[in-house]
Amino acid sequence: MAAFLDLSICGFTEMIPLQERRLASSDAFANAELPSKNSNFVLDGTNSDLATQLYYRDKAGDSADQFDKFEVPKTLQTRLNELELDWYKLPGIAQRALLWDSGFAITSANKPVKIWTLNGHSMADLAVPRSEFEDVGCTVKVCEQPNNKTSLSNNKCLGGDMLKAARCVIEDFVDSIDIHAAMWVTGGNPDVVPTPRVNKHAWNDSNDHKDYVVFAIHTVDLIGEPAWNQCAKADQNDGYGSLVLPCHTTENITAEIDSAKREATGTDWVSRWLVEDYSSIAGTSPDNGKLNVLLIVSIAAGVLVVIGIGGLFFFCKRRRQAKKDLAYCEESPVCTNNYYQGIRDPDFLDDVSIPDRSIAHTVVDSETATYKAVDRTIKLKPFYTGEFDSGSNRTLNILHNSEFLVGKRLSYDSIIFKQALSKGANGEVWLC
Structure with a gap:
């Protein structure tokens, strides 16, 4: 869709086209397929495809705040450079999608934290199914949601057992938040704009009296989540559960887990979406600089045209007024025609061929x-x-x-x- 700049000065309007970046055939993501408008996708805990959820919420007109004072990780900046996008100009929804799709979440201090996937999984399928969760000896709590579907969360489950089902590893960090929420949750609000946020869950289990640390990826603010072994209230995420994913921490993993972890690779369709929709407002390519110069030149030319038209209008108006004054004076009884013509054109008086000059x-x-x-x-x-x-x-x-x-x-x-x-x-x- 073409965009235009509406330049209106003194009643004159000029529409200046703003060009969006076209995807070059060399771009690997140029032909990537975007999520279908007729898709039945729902973020209900059966998947962890936050990017697709954010894409649909963006198309629905939703928005989210940008991350404040955010330090862009090196690998994320590399991708931004390839896409020729400026992180700080991207809207909040686009930031969240790019962050997650590139293998990152944020801490409670708004700092980026790296995520690795395990066993060939991607960022879109880190959700642990109920069957696998129960296979490691964990029990679940069932809660009803407003859409008559259920939300599940961990009930009785040792930390070590839960991590046996985990599909991700998170970079260790110091978390100042003391949290007592569930570490595995399915279900979800269909209208939610998720924010991947990591919290550190550390406790001593009363069953085996051992200390456990589980890093969990939450997708809504803490005020939108119920406490462990509780169901969401009406004022908590509209009564829906919210996706929570248990993960290992790099501080406490075996050599086998460490060698199995893989860095996330961004998807082509997310790259295409962000470039097509946001390069016009968050682009960093040299073409954008040329466009800015062209825009300035176009505006300057428009202003000069307006000034020229205004000057011509003023000149014509003054000329018409002068003619009116001349006609009035020629008709006045105090201005004899021969005399006034002499005043108007001195050379006229020198012409001896003019009749009645004697008067x-x-x-x-x-x-x-x-x-x-x-x-x-x-x-x-x-x-x-x-x-x-x-x-x-x-x-x-x-x-x-x-x-x-x-x-x-x-x-x-x-x-x-x-x-x-x-x-x-x-x-x-x-x-x-």
Whole structure:
């Protein structure tokens, strides 16, 4: 799906396309099959496919918080580099999917912790079936869920026996959380956004009086889980059980288990999903840098176009207004056509072929300038005519040289100045 940037300035709108990264044919995951929309997949404890659950919740419009102050492990960063993705720009759901699919979970301190698989299992099938759990001598507690299906959890089970059925090994770490929840649980809320979180379960068993340590991968927050040998309440994960997986710790494993553990390999379909859906917002490829430059250039060009259109509009408006003013003045009784045309085009007055030039105004240069057919007692010093010929005083020039108005002027001696109203660089205004 194409994305666009909507650039709107001063009422002008420009749509700038933003290109998403296309999967190259050389990408191993380009043809990987994504989970089907018609799939009957449910995260109910029969599998540990958290990535698929997160994919469906993402498509359903769910979201999750990003991991705060997260230190990306080296192997996870290597995969991010291959996918050309920035961890810190990925949304929370995408972070969880990539984390789990790459063989990691988080501790209660929000630190990444590595997971290895055993006996050929993958990250999607670490869930221990009920039959295998009971085969090692463990009993189960049965709880009803809102969907009329059951959730199972460990009841009576020695730590050593439980680990016989475990399918994973977890990197040892110091856990400050004291937890008393179950270490093996099936069932699950179909709408849950799981977060793979590891807790250390350490206890002395009352049956054989031995100390046991089991690392368990939980998928919901502690407040969403019931205590051991209890069923979930309505306010705990909506009354559903939640997947919990028992695992060995690297601190206490046999040489046989140590040699059997394998690093998780990310799945191609998760890589394809993340690149297709998130490279536009979390990409780190050089193409994205070129795109940013292109985007800036496009925005700058759009702004220049808008400014140019605005300037043209302003120029045309001013020109139309000037024409209106000219037409008004030509029709005014104080502006004779021949005279105003002379003002408008000085070369016009020099053309002797123009008829009726004799009716234009006459200025006689002497000590004073007098006007034809008017009261000659009204006189003006000659230098004013040159002053009023300037472009800034054109209107004053027109009014001053109008034969119609000259006869209506008051003599300077008859004017009595009472009070100055305003003074400025261009003159003064008086009350007379």
